[in-house]
Amino acid sequence: MTPGTRRRLARWIGSYLLLVALSVALGRLTPLGVGNALFFAGVACIAASLFHIRLGGPKTLVGRSMKGVPQYDVDEEKRRAEIARGWRLFFLGLALWALLPLLAYFSF
Secondary structure: OOHHHHHHHHHHHHHHHHHHHHHHHHHHHOOOOHHHHHHHHHHHHHHHHHHHHOOOOOEEEEEEOOOOOEEEEEOHHHHHHHHHHHHHHHHHHHHHHHHHHHHHHHOO
């Protein structure tokens, strides 16, 4: 495992634990409930992954013109990195949802 991979994994785990802690705190403080807060956090992560990848296509945003119009170009390396970030967000949402059956099992 390379140092870059370890760093990304550590950042992902930290983000996961932070989202779980925030969801539990929000669920306890509001009538929403912990399970619903975890569910909505997962939905937000999966929706963010879809919007981050921009629903497909080989183009990446490389800048804006002087008038503010987005300019796109094909840059495979940037696109690959963008898709990898989208997958990490998607798996973060799935990992949040993985807690829901455990929460349901231990709540009874």
